[in-house]
Amino acid sequence: MNNHLTHLDGKGHAHMVDVSDKEITKRTATASAIVEMNAGTLTKVIEGGLPKGDVLATARIAGIQASKKTADLIPLCHPLMLTKVKVEIDVISTTQLKVSCMCSLSGKTGVEMEALTGASVAALTxxxxxxxxxxxxLIKELGLVSKAGGKSGDWSKENVSS
Incomplete structure (x- = not known):
């Protein structure tokens, strides 16, 4: 594992990483978060019984929009031309939803931050x-689930030993 922080120069100053010499490759990343609420609230979300409208559709759109705006929110992220963003929200218990955001592109840098931003903003929505x-x-367990492509190769949370 590389212990070098790429966003710091030789003097320890933050800078945007130069990716101009990197190969263009297909890159994907998926991140997720758990949203925990009262059972009655989740029932209303599923049944569409909240006054603000379709909660799940609004959260999916918010996650997609946030992924596309990541470089505006995270100072050292490169602006990316995402080719796909998919936000899914699944009921995993009587009190929990799982938000997943998958981002992909063909480019010179990864899309982990875009996936994390999409999952977090969908959960916040x-x-x-x-x-x-x-x-x-509660919003909890926000994290990267998997990534594929690029110089560092593929990574999956499932393959990491505790």
């Missing part, structure tokens, strides 16, 4: 849409 009836919503 779920909170925003439901906060009127449940202020105790």
């Amino acid at each position: 779920l909170y925003d849409m439901c906060k009127a009836i449940d202020k105790g919503i």
Whole structure:
């Protein structure tokens, strides 16, 4: 594993990494987060019983938009021309939703930050849409699930030993 922080120069100053000499390759990344809420709140989300409208559709669109705006939010990220963003929201228990965001492109740098940003903003949108009836919503376990492509190759959370 490389212990070198690529966003720091020789003097320890933050800088944007130069990717101009890197190969263009297909790159994908998936990130996820868990959104935990009261069972009654989740029932209303699923049944469409909240006054703000279709909570799940709004959260999916927010995640897609956020992925596309990552470079505007994270200072040293490269602006990327994403070719696909897919946000999925699945019920995993009576009180939990799992938000997943997959981003891909053919380019010179990875899309991990875009996937993480999409998953986090989709989760935050779920909170925003439901906060009127449940202020105790928790967003947890935000993290990278997998990445493929690029110089460092493929990585999966499932293949990491604890």
